[in-house]
Amino acid sequence: MVMADDPPRRQPTLEAVAELAGVSRSVASRVLNNAPHVSQGKRDAVERAVRELGYVPNPTARALATRQTGAAALVVSGEDPSIFADPFFAQVIVGASAALEEADLHLMLCLAATDRGRKRVEELLRGKGADGVMLMALRENDPLARTAEEAEMPVVFGGRPVGSAPRWYVDVDNTGGAREATEYLLSRGRTRVAVICGRLDTEVGRARYRGYQDAMLAAGLEPFPPHEGDFTEPSGAAVMAALLLQHPDLDAVFAANDNMAAGALRTLREAGRSVPADVAVVGFDDLAVARIADPPLTTVHQPIPALGREMARMLVALLNGEDPTPLILPTRLVTRTSA
Amino acid sequence: MVMADDPPRRQPTLEAVAELAGVSRSVASRVLNNAPHVSQGKRDAVERAVRELGYVPNPTARALATRQTGAAALVVSGEDPSIFADPFFAQVIVGASAALEEADLHLMLCLAATDRGRKRVEELLRGKGADGVMLMALRENDPLARTAEEAEMPVVFGGRPVGSAPRWYVDVDNTGGAREATEYLLSRGRTRVAVICGRLDTEVGRARYRGYQDAMLAAGLEPFPPHEGDFTEPSGAAVMAALLLQHPDLDAVFAANDNMAAGALRTLREAGRSVPADVAVVGFDDLAVARIADPPLTTVHQPIPALGREMARMLVALLNGEDPTPLILPTRLVTRTSA
DNA sequence: GCTTCCAATGGGAGCGCTCCCACCTCCCTT
DNA sequence: AAGGGAGGTGGGAGCGCTCCCATTGGAAGC
Secondary structure, eight states, rough: OOOOOOOOOOOOOHHHHHHHHOOOOHHHHHHHHTTTOOOOOHHHHHHHHHHTTTTOOHHHHHHHHTTOOOOEEEEESSSGGGGGHHHHHHHHHHHHHHHHHHOOOHHHHHHETTTHHHHHHHHHHHHTTTEEEHHHHHHHHHHHHHHHHHHHSOOOEOOTTOOOOOSEEEEEOOOOEEEEEEEHHHHHOOEEEEEEEETSSSSSHHHHHHHHHHHHHHTTTOOOOEEEEOOOOOHHHHHHHHHHHHOOHHHHHHHEEEHHHHHHHHHHHHHHTTTTTTTTEEEOOOOOOOOOOOSOEEEEEEEHHHHHHHHHHHHHHHTTTOOOOOOOEEEEEEEEOOE | OSSSSSOOOOOHHHHHHHHHHTTTTHHHHHTTTTSSSSOOOHHHHHHHHHHHOOOOOOOOEEEEEEESHHHHHHHEEEEEEGGSSSSSHHHHHHHHHOOOOOOOOOEEEEEEHHHHHHHHHHHHHHTTTSSSEEEEOOOTTTTHHHHHSSSSSSSESSOOOOOOOOOEEEEOOHHHHHHHHHHHHTTTOOOOEEEEEEEEESSHHHHHHHHHHHHHHTTTOOOOOOOOSSSHHHHHHHHHHHHHHHHHTTOEEEEEEEHHHHHHHHHHHHHTTTTTOOOEEEEOOOOHEEEEESOOEEHHHOHHHHHHHHHHHHHHHHHHOOOOEEEOOOOOEEEEEEO
16 A cells, blocks of 8 residues: 555546447446346457456445445444454354355444444444345344334344344244253253343343243243343353352253353352252353363354354345245254253 | 335435425535535525435445545454454454444455455455455465555554564564463473464464563573464363373463463363462463363453454554554453463 | 625536447348 | 347446535625
8 A cells, every 4th residue: 555645546447448448338347247248359358458457346336326235234232342242243243254255245244332333323224335234132122123124124133132023034943942951951850940041131031031931831840030140151150159049959050141151150169069960050052162161061052153144145035135034043952061 | 124116215315405405415415524614594404304304325425426435344364264253353343343433434344264255355455345454364375465465455454464564553462471471380480381382374373482482491491392273272172182291291381372271271170180280371362261261261361352443543544644653462461270 | 885705505527337228230030 | 132139339327425616795804
């Protein structure tokens, strides 16, 4: 990059390519978009000119003319930008990015956790700053939900927002996974199975508690009332401590995610309870922490990159004028040593 | 969103706003960019019209006219897209996103780990698909380095590429951090301090080994030759096992990141060595895993969100025509129980 | 009362591309 | 031999915005 007050030597334009190739802009354009109705001779000439000039089409101009930006936005809501630091999102992005790449779309990332951020997302949605949007981590009564509904733009939800099922979404079978985890604990002879819930103002938190509840009820056992953490390790440790105080005889705990399970493990260790002998622990997510924890966590695996991938694919389908159906991805229990 | 073959009812344009407000496009434009030379009366009229019509400026058209896209790209290179799953990047993004938001820039995320991905980044750079670029995780002889040099676009590097110092970069004091970690181990009376290196085809890997080496040499001790891991937990476990075999008497190990330190911890546990009594372990990064590990890791903290933030700020400065100086962020040792 | 100046205003020319359409040439039908 | 196509081609009109520039009118200065 040159810092000097450069002579406004600009990128070559299509016009320049056309001139060098001795054809009209139209023909040059057709060659670039490899559209039909171009003779082989001119096609070669244009391609040669492109190479000679080092021409690269200007995406902005193309976007203006076609009314398509060539980009999809991934919006992560939440009340604090650091929610994004959760490795969960990184994996979603890996999947989404790959699928978007196939459709030749760019990925814009919007952390809509501040007021400013939300305002910018709103502008993006209403001002056609992207061709479509993937929305994640909506909270209860999230203002973004409304904006998304109103926007004349395809919107795919990642995980359902609390209380409503949008037209297009991809989710994970949270209830089923939680149920399976709890059933597993019960099948191993545990009977006093406690639960560390996630935030109950999120659908994930609720759905996982529901799964736990279902399994307990089905086994004729009284479910523990919801003890709510916030999906972080410290909150898991704290809730576990409280649980131990109230129910010293518990023999298992289902944590709504791995972070909280890791916290629980720490508290149990400090309390001198051995895992899984005294207390069995099951988590949810199967992130790296599950393997690193001591003992390694038995947990509910969810296909996170697939979640991102399917969201992106659904968006692409929408962009192609199709009408895809919502998708719920399966989970599966991964047994390690903690239960 | 309406799926029907909608009557092409399009977004209102500036033209429409101007007409409704009874002014010219120019005046309306000035109001929107709150430029001077507009009477209060017309200003109000335009603002009213904007509200009435629900007008939102079209960013693409603006971009074409101003030759500025309003977006900055964060490019993550690497040989495998899953490199991005490392929580490190998520934290960089949190910082970068906040700084970009202040400058009203959008964030485009490019995972340039596939050939296709690299090609798209190249097009982005050469076709002015963004106003500037932040480049991370370049490998040795990464083709992206060249492309970036040639692009007429501000480029800020996150971490230096192997062997060369670009004009603008933000890095972390890897050598200093590694030296401090090793010195700490030595100061606690350890003398047989082994090292688990990161990939030596990355500057981070090299710099951290260099720091270790410096400290050993300064203490008159023979540094261990580099045993190379790849920054993952399993590789840390494997290298630790090899180390234990070759040097059964080692009494400390410096791992070039927390993941590998966690792996080392696992191997040591399985080998019946107690930490820190028999072997002290120090990591690098201070990611979540450091706190969750058992025992919690003593590690070199690096300000990751700050890294992202400073990269973004440097890019913004560049965009403003300034010429910022490279930045090296400090690290600091965080002592927990593993050493 | 007549310049001088400047805030206020609107017209128009792009920005670089796509795409519709008119036009022209061949070539294949009947 | 005349009438279609259909492929090939270029011109021109946008896409929605910014920005330069010419124009205006009134306030200030003499």
